[in-house]
Amino acid sequence: MSVNGPTLHRAVVEHLVRQVVYQRLGKPLPKPAGAPHPLMVNVSARHCHLTQEAVEILFGKGSQLTVHKWLYQEGQFAAKETLTLIGPRSRVISNLRILGPCRNLNQVELAYTDGIALGFDLPLRLSGNIKGTLGCMLMGPAGFFEMPEGVIRALRHVHMSPEDAEFYGVKGGDEMKLKIGGPCGLVLDKMLVRMDKSFKLEVHIDTDEGNACNLQPETSCELTK
């Protein structure tokens, strides 16, 4: 079978199939199936965002990030390039993934477990709000780059479009809850809504949160006000 055009994400296909099946059976749609888009919950492992300037210092003049894997949000990718992070107590994290494309700030997002291992007291910050946070040293194959600030534990958040926000009855800046099922399920409070026309509906949680509830691809997740 040949596939023309861009491939749809599996979650989108499942969501469409679910809607059609309910329709064919003549049954009313349960609330999640009636949503304009499927809910994706993805675990973000520790990673960093870099400026083009930092990329060139770390990987050499003229270097560009290259795509290792496309992420769910349009145009975002995990880069092939990785770094070594050196913390203030000379402890190290190797193979720190870089997410592309380049941004206009340098930021490292760690889980509290990483922070404890490094001896960092991580501040909980909305991505981009790094003023007054601790920095670190980054080491790449072509050199060192000192970040004076920008090491954070990112605030839990959900990306959504205005259409999704309308469905859930929320607006940008609101807080929601994410209920994760399974034998060690939990409810994450204070999930910040980040709304933009370009966003696909997706929750980002970190590895501590994902492992606290053993989140698996088949685990049920429900987003509520």
Added chain:
Amino acid sequence: MSVNGPTLHRAVVEHLVRQVVYQRLGKPLPKPAGAPHPLMVNVSARHCHLTQEAVEILFGKGSQLTVHKWLYQEGQFAAKETLTLIGPRSRVISNLRILGPCRNLNQVELAYTDGIALGFDLPLRLSGNIKGTLGCMLMGPAGFFEMPEGVIRALRHVHMSPEDAEFYGVKGGDEMKLKIGGPCGLVLDKMLVRMDKSFKLEVHIDTDEGNACNLQPETSCELTK
């Protein structure tokens, strides 16, 4: 000031002071302050329980576990002795803490984060229920001990006395919820009640759960049905 008799735990003293203050002010007690005992929520880092036989193989004939730190449950302690755990893919965890006193089974309790680092697919089990689980190799200063089974992620649980169970309206084997406050708060579902006359009211969560919500000594916690 001299202190006679056994020292009261800080949480117990705070609980008593709170009760007296409300009484003196002539105000009604809020529900948690009216509980027979204060609620302790402690993070259990990865650890193991050993038989006396295993202790002697690992630390030498006639060896006994020695107390590093007394735990909140009566008679339980973190031992000075630690071990190296070698997983099935030859990956290693060093300085694995042993909890004493010795038991009649060998069991290693890890967080899912540890399991991922070791390449273990950890089963979620009630402590003691280890039949059919994977094992590991333990290394001590005097030798190796092969555990054929017993590596688990322990089920969340709350220890309580019959008096506490009556206050909360639950019985042994029931499931409760633990609401943890703060800027990245959450609610842990399926918190199993383990009731015994000897138990002090205490919730044990693991490092993934503790770090998912950045649990600190001052973080508010509420146990509900």
